[in-house]
Amino acid sequence: MRVIKLGGSLMQGPWLRPWLNAACCTPGAVIVPGGGLFADAVRQAQEFWEFHETVAHRMALLAMDQFGLMLAAMDERLGLVSKAAMIPQLIDQGRVPVWLPSTELADGHPDIHETWDFTSDSLSLWLAATLGADELILVKSADLPGGSSPCIRQLADTGIVDGRFPDLLERFPVALRVLGPDHLPEPETPL
Secondary structure (H helix, E strand, O other): EEEEEEEEHHHHHOOHHHHHHHHHHHOEEEEEEHHHHHHHHHHHHHHHOOOHHHHHHHHHHHHHHHHHHHHHHOOOOEEEEOOOOHHHHHOOOOOOEEOOOOOOOOOOOOOHHHHHOOOHHHHHHHHHHHOOOOEEEEEEOOOOOOOOOOOHHHHHHHOOOOOOOHHHHHHHHEEEEEEEHHHHHHHHHHH
């Protein structure tokens, strides 16, 4: 099983469909959507109205759900799941699960910090650890410092992954690949 996080910023460029297709061609893939423009709207509302981080985090989970719904509408191979426990069954049916986290995490979770330092990057790592996945693949729209094997702390320092991700990776040591625009696969090629 491979958990593939498709960054929300991909929806603002030409690469979303090729990355989505590659994810769908990957055996045992589970897609975690980022928040993208939907999460940006939450950030703007929180900045203006100054509501609590917990509320913003839970709204950002809904932003991930929105992007996930959009992805599922783009490719019939995808199936929506609201609980991690539903993922293996959907894979067994030959579908590619898209995890919508808001239901599963509606009341919080002890492993998850409800702040902007714990974004869909860390949520995808948590899901990969929860599922016992073989690998986590983070797909980003930004060029990666350090070439094909960037330092995870450097990625956090530059804002490419969230601030909690490096420590969480130490706690949940899952095999990790971070892919950027230079890594876009050929059509119909799995990740």
